[in-house]
Amino acid sequence: MKLLLVGASGVLGSRLYNDVIKKKWDILGTYCSHEHEGLFRLDLRQRKSIEKVFNFFNPEVVILAGGITDVDLCEKRPGLAEEVNIKGTLDVIKKTRACGARLVFLSTDYIFDGRNGPYKEEDMPEPVNIYGRTKLEAETAVRGISHDYLIIRTAQLYGVNHRGKNYAVKIIQNMRNNKEVSAAYDFYSTPTYAGALSGSIIKLIEKKHTGIFHIAGKDFTDRYSYVSKISEIFGLKKTLIKKVSLKDLHLTARRPLKAGLNTDKAGKFLGGLLIGVDKGIGLLKDEFHEIGYKV
Numbered sequence: 001m002k003l004l005l006v007g008a009s010g011v012l013g014s015r016l017y018n019d020v021i022k023k024k025w026d027i028l029g030t031y032c033s034h035e036h037e038g039l040f041r042l043d044l045r046q047r048k049s050i051e052k053v054f055n056f057f058n059p060e061v062v063i064l065a066g067g068i069t070d071v072d073l074c075e076k077r078p079g080l081a082e083e084v085n086i087k088g089t090l091d092v093i094k095k096t097r098a099c100g101a102r103l104v105f106l107s108t109d110y111i112f113d114g115r116n117g118p119y120k121e122e123d124m125p126e127p128v129n130i131y132g133r134t135k136l137e138a139e140t141a142v143r144g145i146s147h148d149y150l151i152i153r154t155a156q157l158y159g160v161n162h163r164g165k166n167y168a169v170k171i172i173q174n175m176r177n178n179k180e181v182s183a184a185y186d187f188y189s190t191p192t193y194a195g196a197l198s199g200s201i202i203k204l205i206e207k208k209h210t211g212i213f214h215i216a217g218k219d220f221t222d223r224y225s226y227v228s229k230i231s232e233i234f235g236l237k238k239t240l241i242k243k244v245s246l247k248d249l250h251l252t253a254r255r256p257l258k259a260g261l262n263t264d265k266a267g268k269f270l271g272g273l274l275i276g277v278d279k280g281i282g283l284l285k286d287e288f289h290e291i292g293y294k295v
C-alpha cells in the first residue's frame with residue numbers, strides 16, 4: 001500500500017504516520033512549516049509543491065489531514081483559510097484523481113451549528129464560523145469531484161505531536177507550571193484520542209469503506225468536566241481549574257456550543273477502537289511515559 005499523508009507533522013498526522021510505519025506500508029508524510037525528520041515539504045497554497053510530491057510518489061491512497069485548524073486564525077484570516085482548506089483540497093483532489101488513488105479527507109464536528117449535538121452523518125450541516133465553512137466546502141468538493149472517497153469527521157482531538165501543540169497538552173503544561181486554566185462548562189463535544197482515531201482510519205482503509213463516517217470519543221462532555229478528568233488522571237491540582245462560561249473566554253470565532261459526533265455507524269465496524277475520555281486520557285499518559293515526553 002502506497003500511502004501519502006498530508007499533514008504528518010500535526011496531532012493526528014504524527015500518530016498516524018508512526019502507526020502506518022509499524023504496519024510496514026509504504027508511506028510518504030508531509031509537513032508545511034514545521035520540518036521533521038523523514039517528512040517531505042508540501043504547501044497546500046502552492047499547486048507546484050502538491051504536484052511535485054504526487055509525481056514523485058504516485059500514491060494509491062491519500063490522507064488529507066493537513067490544513068489550517070486554528071479556528072480563531074481562520075476567522076481573522078478568512079482568505080488564508082479558504083486558500084489552504086478549500087483551494088488546497090481541490091488541488092489535492094485533482095492530483096488524487098489523476099493517480100487513480102483513493103482519498104481520505106479529515107473533517108470536523110464544526111460543520112454543525114452546535115444546537116443539538118452529538119450529530120449523526122446525515123444531520124444537516126450549518127457551520128457557525130469560517131473554519132467550519134471551509135471544511136464543509138472542502139467536503140462538498142471531495143464528494144462532487146472525487147470518485148472514491150472516505151470523509152472522516154472527528155472532534156476535539158487530543159494526542160502528542162512533534163511540537164506538543166494541542167489543547168490537552170497545553171492544559172497539562174500550564175497546570176504542571178501551577179498556572180490557572182479556564183474551562184467552559186457550557187461548551188460540549190466528544191473528545192477524541194488521536195491513537196483511537198488513527199487505528200480507526202487504518203481499519204476503514206483496510207476494509208475499503210467509502211462515504212462519510214463520524215469517528216470520535218464515546219463521551220459527550222463539557223470542557224470543564226474534560227479538563228477536570230485530565231487533572232485527575234495526571235495528578236494535577238483541580239483548584240487550578242477556573243469554571244467559566246464560553247462567552248467569558250472572548251474567543252474570536254463563534255463556537256458550536258453543543259457539537260460532538262454520534263459514532264453509531266462507525267461503531268458497527270470499529271467496536272472497541274472507539275473509547276471514552278477515561279481510557280483515552282489514560283492512554284495519553286502512557287504515551288507520555290513511553291516516549292519520555294516532558295510537558
Ligand SMILES: NC(=O)c1ccc[n+]([C@@H]2O[C@H](COP(=O)([O-])OP(=O)(O)OC[C@H]3O[C@@H](n4cnc5c(N)ncnc54)[C@H](OP(=O)(O)O)[C@@H]3O)[C@@H](O)[C@H]2O)c1
Pocket residue numbers: 006007008009010011012013030031032033034035042043044045064065066067068069070084106107108109135153154155156157158161
Ligand atoms: N484538532 C482538532 O480538535 C480537530 C477536530 C476536528 C477535526 N479536525 C481535523 O482533523 C485533521 C487533523 O487535525 P490536527 O489537529 O491533527 O491538525 P494540526 O495538529 O493542527 O496539524 C495540521 C497539519 O496541517 C499542516 N498544514 C498547515 N498548513 C498547511 C499548508 N498550508 N499546507 C500543507 N499542510 C499544512 C501542518 O503542518 P506544519 O505544522 O508543518 O505547518 C500540520 O501537519 C484536520 O483536517 C482537522 O481539520 C481536528
